[in-house]
Amino acid sequence: MDGKQVTLKSFIKTIRHFFPSFWGWVKSIPDPRNCQKITYPLESLIITGLLLFILRLGSRRQIKFELSSDILIQNLEKVFPYQAEKIPHGDTLNYLLSGVDPENISNLRTLMIRRLLRAKCFAPYRLLDRHYLIAIDGTGHVSFSKKHCDQCLQKKLKNGEIIYYHPVLEAKLILPFGMALSLDTEFMENTNPLASKQDSELKAGYRLLARIKSKFPQLKICLGLDSLFANQQIMEIAENYHWKYIINFKAGSIPTVAQEFNALLPLEPQNRLTFSQKDVRQDYQWVTEIDHEGHLVNVLSCHEIKEKQEPKDFVWLTNLNLTSKNCFIIANEGGRKRWKIENEGFNTQKNGGFNLEHAYSTNVFAVKNFYLLLQIAHILIQLMEYGILGKKRIKKLYGSAKNVAHRLMEELKFTLLDDLTLKWLDKRIRIYFDTS
Numbered sequence: 001m002d003g004k005q006v007t008l009k010s011f012i013k014t015i016r017h018f019f020p021s022f023w024g025w026v027k028s029i030p031d032p033r034n035c036q037k038i039t040y041p042l043e044s045l046i047i048t049g050l051l052l053f054i055l056r057l058g059s060r061r062q063i064k065f066e067l068s069s070d071i072l073i074q075n076l077e078k079v080f081p082y083q084a085e086k087i088p089h090g091d092t093l094n095y096l097l098s099g100v101d102p103e104n105i106s107n108l109r110t111l112m113i114r115r116l117l118r119a120k121c122f123a124p125y126r127l128l129d130r131h132y133l134i135a136i137d138g139t140g141h142v143s144f145s146k147k148h149c150d151q152c153l154q155k156k157l158k159n160g161e162i163i164y165y166h167p168v169l170e171a172k173l174i175l176p177f178g179m180a181l182s183l184d185t186e187f188m189e190n191t192n193p194l195a196s197k198q199d200s201e202l203k204a205g206y207r208l209l210a211r212i213k214s215k216f217p218q219l220k221i222c223l224g225l226d227s228l229f230a231n232q233q234i235m236e237i238a239e240n241y242h243w244k245y246i247i248n249f250k251a252g253s254i255p256t257v258a259q260e261f262n263a264l265l266p267l268e269p270q271n272r273l274t275f276s277q278k279d280v281r282q283d284y285q286w287v288t289e290i291d292h293e294g295h296l297v298n299v300l301s302c303h304e305i306k307e308k309q310e311p312k313d314f315v316w317l318t319n320l321n322l323t324s325k326n327c328f329i330i331a332n333e334g335g336r337k338r339w340k341i342e343n344e345g346f347n348t349q350k351n352g353g354f355n356l357e358h359a360y361s362t363n364v365f366a367v368k369n370f371y372l373l374l375q376i377a378h379i380l381i382q383l384m385e386y387g388i389l390g391k392k393r394i395k396k397l398y399g400s401a402k403n404v405a406h407r408l409m410e411e412l413k414f415t416l417l418d419d420l421t422l423k424w425l426d427k428r429i430r431i432y433f434d435t436s
């Protein structure tokens with residue numbers, strides 16, 4: 001790829017390369033609008049919604065100020081299969097998203113993830129060459145000082161104030177070299193007005209896992225879970241679905257398992273391994289087949305000593321077989337990679353310019369749809385960053401991923417794509433992931 005319009009070319013190539021059917025999928029989203037009054041095609045509104053996040057505009061009113069450029073409109077028309085004379089206003093986008101069932105935008109994401117999995121893009125990066133690591137974790141999304149809808153969760157703050165909020169539970173596909181791709185989302189909300197308890201991460205977790213199984217029935221999954229999920233029901237779900245799990249384990253979660261682990265450790269001295277490298281030393285110990293209410297679980301602990309740092313202790317519950325050959329991988333490529341959902345996932349989406357906690361809308365459908373478009377945009381960005389652009393090149397040429405977004409905006413707005421570039425975009429090339 002030559003030095004001209006590199007980020008723009010990378011962006012378009014990423015969509016075309018990984019998702020050749022992308023526009024067909026977008027077209028199949030049912031349009032809720034009165035067809036006699038439509039000014040903007042659905043595709044033009046969806047690409048505007050994605051650009052809102054890809055270009056890190058931060059709020060929907062910025063669309064009007066940042067994207068109203070004749071060159072940008074012409075560029076989009078040259079590479080995407082739709083005609084639109086203008087860039088839609090942020091309110092027009094909000095109007096559309098208020099009428100689209102979020103299930104449809106979520107399905108667009110499912111089709112994208114399925115395509116990546118079918119193309120075996122991530123097969124070389126599976127845990128123990130077999131399982132896709134899917135981390136599940138909750139995070140805050142939008143919150144309001146006044147009751148916003150009947151489904152709001154509410155809590156009393158220390159100062160007595162009540163806030164109304166909508167958290168989400170995310171399932172992200174974690175790749176060991178740093179990607180965290182949104183696989184599915186469960187919105188936590190109170191749907192039963194007669195229920196005595198509010199919705200919770202655990203309840204949302206059960207709904208989320210059932211949906212993942214129905215959407216990806218054949219996928220070999222290893223769940224990466226927080227200690228909140230260390231319970232019998234999760235063990236049963238994993239057994240029924242033929243999934244593996246690695247759960248952060250706190251003694252208080254299941255005291256009987258913790259007691260048995262401590263009692264059996266001295267009796268099994270062969271289940272030990274020390275790993276040392278440069279300034280790190282890790283001592284592993286494990287006990288297999290501890291019975292918990294009819295489910296056999298394995299427990300792995302790791303005591304880590306790093307130069308100039310406080311020692312750290314980790315304990316995991318797992319149904320993966322533990323041996324001296326795999327405990328290092330299960331701990332470092334599995335259990336400890338779970339935090340990537342927090343870092344590469346939520347932190348980037350909150351503080352990396354995507355503005356995850358900003359209320360892009362107050363409409364109940366649109367709030368979710370903006371969230372889902374953010375997730376889809378983040379999938380595209382990560383594929384571009386780790387794929388055709390490469391993390392190393394981004395650091396050298398642009399300094400940061402945020403700067404890539406600025407450059408992309410400039411290239412979209414100020415330089416018209418020429419015939420030579422368009423020809424290059426039609427060429428098939430191989431894309432490798434920069435896993436360094």
Ligand SMILES: [Zn+2]
Nearest residue numbers: 148149151152
């Ligand atoms: Zn609400």
